[in-house]
Amino acid sequence: MIKCPACNSKSDERLVKKDVKYYQCGYCGTLFSGELPNDNMVGGGFEIERNTQQNEDRLKRFLDLVSRDSKFLDYGCGHGMLVDYLKTKKINAFGYDRYNPDYNFIAEHEFNLVSMVEVIEHLSHPFSELDQINILMKSGGILYIETSFVDVAKEENIPLQDFFYVEPSVGHSTIFSHKGLDILMAKKGFTPLNHINRNVRLYKKATSN
């Protein structure tokens, strides 16, 4: 039996795209393929456009969540455009990207805010990256996740087969449902906060006793 990587429920084959099989969870609706190659994906598509248009908004959101003197980590930072932008704004920002030799180590810890921008859809069971992030964060710290969701396809009446986010050639192996991501995050020690919108989700690291 194929199990959902988010909630562990029974999942069935749902669609095939470019010879890659995707399964969908019968309980939470998360769509997943299992691990796909990601080593050629540093920064992803439209990295420059995505960063120049959106980093100012991201900073505003971050500063609504934590104080300006906080320690920031952009996890899966690509070429570090968000990190560089935050540094120009005098933010104490760091980046990590497994596939970029300039950023493939983390020398700091006790982060107040960690962002994952267009990253989590590239990850697969057991999502050990979230355990690593949890360890790197201060208790009560904020995890900011941008990705797209099966809920978005549903709201827009787009069949999953045609949803642009379901794309194995760019390494998208897990397209969560909102419910599925909340369940997985709870298992990883994070509580959902008021989510910003249907693509930007917020979690708080549970306070350790």
Ligand SMILES: [Zn+2]
């Ligand atoms: Zn599920």
